Amino acid sequence: KQMEFISLAAHELRGPITVMRGLVDILQDEAGPKLSSEHNELITRIIVSARQLAGYVDNILGASRVDRDTFEVHLAEASWSNVVAQSVRDLSVRAQAHHRTLECKIAKDLPSVAVDSSAIMHVINNLVDNAIKYSPENGKVIVNAVLKDDFVETTIQDFGIGIPANVVDNLFTKFYRSHRSKQIVSGTGLGLYLCKAIVEAHGGSIWVRSTEGSGTTFGFTLPTYASVADQIKAGASEEGIIRGNHGWIKNHALYRR
């Protein structure tokens, strides 16, 4: 019930946020060159905050779709380095505004992956957002990806506060936030819940390794396009099924827990 109300409200927020983001982008493009660096800095801060607001709204709407079993992914072939580069470009502005460095080490020669680009960008956004939020000023965040058999494994590493071993099992649960993070930074506790749903809907898996006080690495896998191309093509006609680490999923079908 609570989620239903929140998602209705989030849905209404979407329109005005999109308008604000579009207008501030125009302002930056057209007025930016004539403004002082201080005023440009203010515009950048508006852009970063508007993106963050849009991220909250996306998380709420995504999580509510997962809850209602109406969350779908539409898998297609994509260059992983391009998808990540596009996300990282946007996230670098946020990292910079928070005085963090974002490093991206994605090899250009990775095979293409089978992804729903807009859904999977939420995963990168949430994991990098966390890495920025839960690490100190001037901290570094490293995004890396390697090929592992039929999967591309992407990792997001930070050198921040880390996660106590006894709470790791709770991280991917809806609304979960650790005690310490509640004190230092705001959040809804929906990000990782949604990340898990999205990654598993792709037939991949998500994991975390962390040492309290020294840093955290989140990783997730996605199938290479070649390994699932036949099923995706079959799915385009009807019952395409993809073998994931967590069982069978259907392309163009609902994610089910």
Ligand code: ATP
């Ligand atoms: P939001 O919904 O805005 O993302 P959130 O960041 O609190 O809020 P999640 O992204 O789901 O929610 O993360 C859940 C919890 O996991 C966080 O509150 C934090 O305690 C812990 N956590 C996640 N990522 C990290 C990280 N990189 N370093 C340390 N703790 C983390």
Ligand code: MG
């Ligand atoms: Mg988060």
